[in-house]
Amino acid sequence: MKALVIAAGMGSRLSTMTNNRPKPLAGLLGLSLVERVILTARDASVREFVVVVGYLGAMIKEELGDGSKYGVEITYIENPDWHRGNALSVLKAREVLNERFFLLMSDHIFEPAALMEAGSFSLDDREVLMVVDGAPRDYIDMEDATRVMVSDGRVVRIGKGLSEYNAVDCGIFSCSTSLFDALQEGLMQGEETLSGGMQRLADKGMLKAYDLEGRFWIDIDTEEAFRKAENLLCRSLIKPTDGFISRYLNRPISIRISRILVKTGIKPDTISISSFTLSLLAALLLSFGSYLPVLLGGLLVQASSVLDGCDGEVARLKFQQSDYGAWFDAVLDRYADAAVILGLTYGWWFSHNGDYLVWVTGYLALTGSLMNSYTAIKYDTVVLKEQEGSSWRFGRDTRSFLIMLGAVLNQLFSLLVILAVIANFVSVRRLYVLRKT
């Protein structure tokens, strides 16, 4: 299915944020609003876009180009009447859309899943589907939202001023071409808004409703909504597999860093490599064995662990995730772990005239650490499927934190013993836990 994206308006209420640029180009966590809508739809398998531009349209066209940089195809329709109602923008695309299409607003941010489900909803040839939110969260501006009354799976009334309503319009539609007829009809009677056309479809019983049931969406009309969207997107970066240290120490910091990083052109892989380099430097410092470099090394290990969260965060915020990227990061992490444990084993042995037991312990700590990661691949898949939320883990976040603690307390040998015991225990425990599933 193609998607029609309406990006013709001026967005006067956001003028403080747009600096004489059209609202669809307002930057939200490293992507303009319209880019984010296009990339969200791309994640829902849409590959062809028709973008209606109006106010400062040339600027939008220059920014998005033909879509090849996003791996999609974008064609443009110009609407010189952008200052009039948005029905006109939709109607301009009538000539190029003769099959079912998605209709999206450039200022409505949402989850890909909402669009995917709208796309697989069963409809007859003439029906239009409106995605609605039957239980809007507190961050939805109910004063400004387009309210709808849904009855028996169909929208019956629609309007901003509706006093009786049970859902709000999310600005996401799966449209048949009958929408154009309804809009044209409205236009003849002086009604220039999209909602007007939708009301006409509703009157004929042709407007179905699909409730996105708690999935994320937001209409970005004000500076406040803009900030809300940023915070909500950032909060969604916390993963169910995140351990305690990651959730309460690393993420709060890494997300702050990622918010800055998304505004630069820095790629996730570059962040992975930077975090890896930091670990190598930490390993070198730890290998000196004396307190000051060990302390610095320990702090660097923790810093690297924080930065290690940023590659994935930036990738997700900018739609740059890839299987390869995640794996590349994971392999670098394992080598970083190995380097750090080697550094601190050597450092302690060298500075404390240690015997071979230091080496054996370091060796066991390394084995445990790598086996933790090895067994996690299967464990996380199985356990995540079976139970929501966090499971019994001894992840990299915890190991790195313990290393920092060991360095601060200058107790690297005890640390190695602890790592060796816990990491191997956790790995072997997984053999037992998974046997029972």
Place this chain on the structure above:
Amino acid sequence: MKALVIAAGMGSRLSTMTNNRPKPLAGLLGLSLVERVILTARDASVREFVVVVGYLGAMIKEELGDGSKYGVEITYIENPDWHRGNALSVLKAREVLNERFFLLMSDHIFEPAALMEAGSFSLDDREVLMVVDGAPRDYIDMEDATRVMVSDGRVVRIGKGLSEYNAVDCGIFSCSTSLFDALQEGLMQGEETLSGGMQRLADKGMLKAYDLEGRFWIDIDTEEAFRKAENLLCRSLIKPTDGFISRYLNRPISIRISRILVKTGIKPDTISISSFTLSLLAALLLSFGSYLPVLLGGLLVQASSVLDGCDGEVARLKFQQSDYGAWFDAVLDRYADAAVILGLTYGWWFSHNGDYLVWVTGYLALTGSLMNSYTAIKYDTVVLKEQEGSSWRFGRDTRSFLIMLGAVLNQLFSLLVILAVIANFVSVRRLYVLRKT
């Protein structure tokens, strides 16, 4: 779909192998013929079986029971007329089969995929599908095979003596209940064979043919066919991911061992643990450092590597594969690798007054070895999808072989250096190779 399994005959030609037991109970690589047919069908998602017994039927019923030990449901039908034609055995099941079912012979061994594809073949309500082999391999006894003439996707003639034919009957069918009518009709005219009934269906254009296109099947009627089947099943145990050492040194030995092991009740997990224990013993011997124990340790490492193939082989031959079992084996292997490298590092350091560089090298060899296994999880999935056959690997088979070589030559330090360099190089190379896919 249910499966009807014909296990009523005596199999006089195999009497030398059956020792007064009915032919369906003849043991082939640890499973009786009829067990193997049932387990093959289970792999093709069949859960309900109707088994027709005749000659020594009580023995078969006692052996298979209600099927719960195979995770399926088995009901029995007795055919006291088992010495007459096999059409009678099929007809006995008429009462209990009123929907489409698979018809299988207890002495026809085949790949699950052949049955799965037969099951998903599109047929109308009255049609019967015969799985045929249009290009029978040299191990199919053409003198004894039931020959068929296929034209336009339909079987037109069928019979052992057919002089003109273009395929052979594999003894696997997807049947509608119209088969019973055809058999009944035949019976009235004195025709008691299944082939006779099939010819009647063919005459009415109701017998479709599906060519299994090179998939494995064999009809086990003679001692020769029996041996052929054993050898072919064993040969299929060589995996596409097998490295050079595995393919040409380990497998030929491990398959010979597995052929013995399948006849015992030893479970795959027990074999994994035995191989692991052998590795721990090897690690202990290597840690002594002096030549004799090191030599023994090295040989044990190779022995453990050979035995490590048997768990998977036995599991596949006896339909005992499980995701968990494969993973359990893999985790034990990693710990075995770690133990062996620790043993030989310590042994060399201790017996050669080595300095910390021995430990550092052992450390790098361990990292490389574990990272090899860590990266292989993704590498094998991606590369196997893209290209058939073997890829650039440095698997456990090769590493274990090198360790044996190092022990025999008493050059454990050089060995550690080689392991450290190659294993890490191979792991890092994968980052590069997969980036480009």
